[in-house]
Amino acid sequence: MNNNKIEDILDRCIAEVSMGKTAEEALRQYPEVADDIRPMLTLACELRKLPGPSTSVSGLIRTMAKLSVQQTGKKTTAQRRKITLLSHSVLIRAAAVILIFFVAGWTTVTSSAQALPGDFLYPIKLFSERVRFFLAMKQENKAELCIVFSEERVKELVKRHSKGGGLNKRLLAAMLNEAKMALDAGSELPEVSRDLLNSRVALLSQFQKQTLEQLEKRASPEEKQDLKTYLDICCLRCTWMEQRIDGSAPDSAQPQSKQRQGCWDTCPRQ
Amino acid sequence: MDKHECDCLLEKARQGDSEALAMLCEHFYPQVLKYMYYRVDGVSAEDLTGEVFLRVLGNIGKQKGLFVAWLYRIAANVVTDYSRMGKIRQEGSIDERLTQSVVNGTNPADIVGSQIDIYNAIVKLTTDQREFVTLKFIQGLSNADIAEITGRSEGAIRGLQFRALSALRLILNSQEQVNE
Numbered sequence: 113m114n115n116n117k118i119e120d121i122l123d124r125c126i127a128e129v130s131m132g133k134t135a136e137e138a139l140r141q142y143p144e145v146a147d148d149i150r151p152m153l154t155l156a157c158e159l160r161k162l163p164g165p166s167t168s169v170s171g172l173i174r175t176m177a178k179l180s181v182q183q184t185g186k187k188t189t190a191q192r193r194k195i196t197l198l199s200h201s202v203l204i205r206a207a208a209v210i211l212i213f214f215v216a217g218w219t220t221v222t223s224s225a226q227a228l229p230g231d232f233l234y235p236i237k238l239f240s241e242r243v244r245f246f247l248a249m250k251q252e253n254k255a256e257l258c259i260v261f262s263e264e265r266v267k268e269l270v271k272r273h274s275k276g277g278g279l280n281k282r283l284l285a286a287m288l289n290e291a292k293m294a295l296d297a298g299s300e301l302p303e304v305s306r307d308l309l310n311s312r313v314a315l316l317s318q319f320q321k322q323t324l325e326q327l328e329k330r331a332s333p334e335e336k337q338d339l340k341t342y343l344d345i346c347c348l349r350c351t352w353m354e355q356r357i358d359g360s361a362p363d364s365a366q367p368q369s370k371q372r373q374g375c376w377d378t379c380p381r382q
Numbered sequence: 383m384d385k386h387e388c389d390c391l392l393e394k395a396r397q398g399d400s401e402a403l404a405m406l407c408e409h410f411y412p413q414v415l416k417y418m419y420y421r422v423d424g425v426s427a428e429d430l431t432g433e434v435f436l437r438v439l440g441n442i443g444k445q446k447g448l449f450v451a452w453l454y455r456i457a458a459n460v461v462t463d464y465s466r467m468g469k470i471r472q473e474g475s476i477d478e479r480l481t482q483s484v485v486n487g488t489n490p491a492d493i494v495g496s497q498i499d500i501y502n503a504i505v506k507l508t509t510d511q512r513e514f515v516t517l518k519f520i521q522g523l524s525n526a527d528i529a530e531i532t533g534r535s536e537g538a539i540r541g542l543q544f545r546a547l548s549a550l551r552l553i554l555n556s557q558e559q560v561n562e
Contacts, residue, residue, distance in 0.1 A: 118544065119540045119541050119543070119544040120540060122540075122543065122544055122547070123525070123540045123543060126543070130522075151551050152544070152547040152548065152551060155500075155547055155550055155551055155554075156519060156547060158497070158500060159500065159515060159519035159520070159550075160519050160522070161497070162420075162497055162500060162501065162519070162520060163497070164412070164415075164416035164419065164520070165415060165416060165419045165427065172408070172411050174428070174432060175407065175411065175428075175431065175432040175435050176404060176407065176408075
């Protein structure tokens with residue numbers, strides 16, 4: 113006989129007995145397995161008659177008391193959770209304020225990148241440049257930043273002039289000063305890096321000279337007078353840098369040389 | 383307590399009504415205690431029944447489906463947790479109160495031995511078989527309810543029933559031979 117079938121018959125017989133039939137009445141329908149199932153069915157009937165424990169009142173009271181204590185604890189935990197959530201919200205608010213300041217600051221600095229002298233955001237642009245310079249750890253990076261700032265001043269000069277803002281002497285002086293600072297910053301670099309920097313400064317001086325020559329063509333007679341001084345310095349610097357790269361100019365280890373003083377250390381009044 | 387009343391109390395208990403929860407506890411306490419008596423020894427049964435209701439209190443808000451099935455699942459988990467901790471006596475002996483109720487009983491089994499023998503035989507079943515016998519014959523639950531509580535199919539429950547009763551009969555026969 114298939115085991116599954118016996119299991120099913122046993123289950124049916126148990127169900128019939130639980131509905132009020134006697135074991136023999138239930139088994140009568142399955143004579144072929146009655147002998148196999150009878151002991152188990154009788155046992156099932158006996159199991160149903162097993163007594164339960166008498167419910168102890170003290171046990172019930174103890175359980176209720178535990179539940180009561182637990183429920184009080186649950187409320188306290190809920191209150192604590194509220195406090196924790198409150199402190200979480202304070203942290204979230206603080207984080208939000210910091211984020212707003214950060215985003216606002218970042219947006220301002222980004223917007224200020226296009227600012228020109230006289231604009232509201234221009235001081236922020238200069239300040240962010242100073243911060244970048246301060247944060248640059250290596251001398252090489254500081255020199256590179258000075259070159260970038262000098263190029264930026266040249267662009268500002270041209271933009272401002274093309275917009276009819278006139279010739280800004282402060283920008284002209286800053287342009288030359290940043291180039292000088294780049295050269296100074298590179299004086300302590302290893303030879304290979306210094307040579308590379310010299311080439312960059314030479315190109316920068318060339319770029320400055322060409323830009324001023326272009327500006328001179330569009331400048332008023334009065335502006336041309338001012339431009340001449342700066343243009344002369346640029347020309348001297350270009351010559352000096354060419355000689356330096358060729359090896360005929362004095363080494364930067366002698367910064368006080370007359371030639372250097374002539375073109376690099378003389379800065380017109382702003 | 384009818385089903386509708388039980389559902390109403392359950393709904394209130396889920397929303398944090400402590401009085402409804404207390405009434406549910408009072409109603410189901412004897413059933414859970416009886417379950418525990420046949421799953422563990424008598425001394426632990428009351429403590430474990432209390433633990434079951436503590437867990438009910440902690441999780442009543444998340445309760446879904448048939449409450450009785452959920453309640454017995456918790457009870458089964460409590461038994462499992464305590465047996466893992468080694469707190470349950472594996473070789474159970476007859477609790478005094480059970481002995482008393484059997485001695486006072488009117489119909490000792492003639493064929494398979496007394497109810498005391500049956501109790502001692504139940505203790506020797508495997509965990510699954512013991513759980514099934516308790517739920518089916520002591521608690522009087524249907525196969526469908528047991529299937530939901532244990533997470534098995536009804537077919538598997540029928541198989542378990544057959545094996546549990548066969549094993550119980552074998553244990554009782556061997557006990558009888560020892561006594562002779």
